[in-house]
Amino acid sequence: MGWSGEKRWERPSEDRRGRAVVEWAGNVTALSGASTTLTPRATDFPRWYQEVVARAELAENGPVRGTMVIRPWGYAIWERLQAALDERIKATGAQNAYFPLFIPESYLRLEAEHVEGFSPELAVVTHGGGRLLEEPVVIRPTSETVINSFFAKWVQSYRDLPLLVNQWANVVRWELRTRLFLRTTEFLWQEGHTAHATEEEARHYALRILREVYQSTLEEVAAIPVLIGRKTERERFAGAVRTWTCEAMMGDGKALQMGTSHELGQNFARVFGIQFSDESGELRFAWQTSWGVSSRLIGALIMVHGDDFGLRLPPALAPAEVVVLVVRDGEGVVEAAEAVVAELHTRGVRARLDRRSDVSFGRRSVDWELKGVPVRVEIGPRDLAQGRAVLVLRHRRTKTTVPLAGVTTEVTAALARVAGELHAEAASFARARTHEVDDVEGARQAGVEGFARVPWRAIGPKGEDQLAADSLSVRCLQATDGRLADPGEEEDLVAIVGRAY
RNA sequence: CGGGGAGUGGCGCAGUCGGUAGCGCGCCUGCUUUGGGGGCAGGAGGCCGGGGGUUCAAGUCCCCCCUCCCCGACCA
Known part of the structure; x- marks a missing residue:
């Protein structure tokens, strides 16, 4: 199979690698699905x-x-x-x-x-x-x-x-x-x-x-x-x-x-x-x-x-890896949020503060979610009173309550896992929609929902013409084990067939 | 290039039988302590794609043109 299951995402740099991964201290809850108004992916x-x-x-x-x-x-x-x-x-x-x-x-x-x-x-x-x-x-x-x-x-x-x-x-x-x-x-x-x-x-x-x-x-x-x-x-x-x-x-x-x-x-x-x-x-x-x-x-x-709630960015490409949201004003809340951002900066994390008070909390949450910021930290008066913060993972859409004192450690630990989990999710999706078939007809069927792996000799230039009629094409040729074939190697190649953008 | 659809505030749309151009969102101002798109009040914003015609009167009817979108064709 060509789809690598191995995790090849970018590792956190030394100063961010941190110590042991801290287990979630509090309850993990999933966010409800009613907050965005995007057309669902499955619909259109x-x-x-x-x-x-x-x-x-x-x-x-x-x-x-x-x-x-x-x-x-x-x-x-x-x-x-x-x-x-x-x-x-x-x-x-x-x-x-x-x-x-x-x-x-x-x-x-x-x-x-x-x-x-x-x-x-x-x-x-x-x-x-x-x-x-x-x-x-x-x-x-x-x-x-x-x-x-x-x-x-x-x-x-x-x-x-x-x-x-x-x-x-x-x-x-x-x-x-x-x-x-x-x-x-x-x-x-x-x-x-x-x-x-x-x-x-x-x-x-x-x-x-x-x-x-x-x-x-x-x-x-x-x-x-x-x-x-x-x-x-x-x-x-x-x-x-x-x-x-x-x-x-x-x-x-x-x-x-x-x-x-x-x-x-x-x-x-x-x-x-x-x-x-x-x-x-x-x-x-x-x-x-x-x-x-x-x-x-x-x-x-x-x-x-991307999912039905918007973009999901791997931290390495996210303009901001973390947004710290001031839920609402209160004694010392902004200061606490600023301190978290500062601490994240010293750890080399691209963090941003959202302390806007003229935009509702719900609006701001949805905005950052649409933009795909990997991790959000929410701090409000109630959190501060109890010495905690809420950690939201964009790619899983989960909320976790963590002690305020250890929040930046939790954030870096979470960030270190995001890319790997996104990669694994995409790889298993691709694997599930890739089918081994023997001929043009099989490729045609597999091509409806994903990729077909077909022996190249069963396709050939003539088969490519037939596939084109169904707007399918040979995306590439590989050796049977999914690796690159030598230029001279023409026998036993596998054609990856799919619909292309 | 072939087939279909649409042009109306920033965006998305409604506009009946031709009779003073509307709604939602957004925007501006004020008030409201904002925990997943908050509430209330007030306000700004229009060459109705363009041209011609019919009519007392055209967003609306007729003719011509332009543009955009979708499907196909084409295409590293």
């Missing part, structure tokens, strides 16, 4: 998704069709995701750089398959400075072409390799049907581009990115279980020799491509003339990779972890 998943995006104040539509305004709460999540990815990208040796938004149209045309893949969704600037441009300028749908045109200048010798560059940027692909975060005309992403001396090295690097950057961030930081595998010919990136992918199952059983890493072979090197002299003075074309993940991951976070 797409509608639920839209409502969560709106009510959690993540994003809204921009004035131009398909554009997106990412609001502070949503952008803060993106920044945390970005930081986790960036750290891992740099750990593989890549450096950040920036290339222009505008690309000469002629560049796109250089690689036949590449231009064919992108031309339908290009935004082209025909006028500038009030004049018709001699050569139209394309707004980057990806930066393969510009970056490689510079790689050609920068790479002369084997000593210049490997060249490992990453860029954080926005890209534009003119989409007809858009959904916030999942598919928008303009989106934010990271695109890495590398050049290597050998094919093996390039492949090794592409796979390293897949595992050490993408899979690691998704599983350990975002708490999202993913399947890794190879794309079929039909699904691979336009211009690539081979595409590797991370796929995840959303809360409605559909698949979402989370991140891809491509082996470009020498396709772009030949077109752009990326050549180097090797140790023996012979001129060779470089072997390349490119890889990216986008703000779409925020959509995945919503659809994998």
Whole structure:
């Protein structure tokens, strides 16, 4: 089975790891379900998704069709995701750089398959400075072409390799049907581009990115279980020799491509003339990779972890891990709440105080719940009088009464478990909706509610056409044990089939 | 591009037979000690998508146009 049951979420840092996990001191009660007004996921998943995006104040539509305004709460999540990815990208040796938004149209045309893949969704600037441009300028749908045109200048010798560059940027692909975060005309992403001396090295690097950057961030930081595998010919990136992918199952059983890493072979090197002299003075074309993940991951976070009460965030990505709520004013209540926040800060926890007195307690509770803050601490006059606080876990929707003196220890202990529990929940959901079948017909049936694992030889390119009729596709190919198959390995592969976003 | 639906305060909607444009939420002010979307009182906010026509009178009827949404097609 491809779904890892092992717990790979991010461990708390040393100073937060704390001592023994303190058992709940008081009674644990479940919250009732009547406090939100979201459309239940089971009733209408797409509608639920839209409502969560709106009510959690993540994003809204921009004035131009398909554009997106990412609001502070949503952008803060993106920044945390970005930081986790960036750290891992740099750990593989890549450096950040920036290339222009505008690309000469002629560049796109250089690689036949590449231009064919992108031309339908290009935004082209025909006028500038009030004049018709001699050569139209394309707004980057990806930066393969510009970056490689510079790689050609920068790479002369084997000593210049490997060249490992990453860029954080926005890209534009003119989409007809858009959904916030999942598919928008303009989106934010990271695109890495590398050049290597050998094919093996390039492949090794592409796979390293897949595992050490993408899979690691998704599983350990975002708490999202993913399947890794190879794309079929039909699904691979336009211009690539081979595409590797991370796929995840959303809360409605559909698949979402989370991140891809491509082996470009020498396709772009030949077109752009990326050549180097090797140790023996012979001129060779470089072997390349490119890889990216986008703000779409925020959509995945919503659809994998969200419930009927809103967003549920893994602590590592939550703009605030804890909100301390002053239930209502009273002698010393605000001071007590401030002290808890301060103590959490010294423990390295991102905590926030909500002492608003002009908004009712119920309203504030629901707001933070919608926004997915993992842990809430509630302190009111009655609590203070009895030296206690109420701890609310967003992902379980439970309330526990704990002694005020030990509340921060309880909070850190609780936080340390959230990501693992979210990951486990998502993994068991995905496992329950993944079925072993033998043929196209079986895949068709399994694809209704989730994924099918089918022998690839029972599908093949012809089977892919048949599946497409039911809007199903092969998400990726794996070895039978769920691990990555070697590039040359064509026999005994398993196709993961599902409906994709 | 094909099929369907909708354009009315910020958001969601109602508006009958053509007769002074309404409701809920939100917003503003004041009062209320706020434990899961509190209560009361007062208030602001409209080119009814655009153009033309019929009529004493059009949100409403007729014609044209525009935009958006949904389904399909398309699509790393």
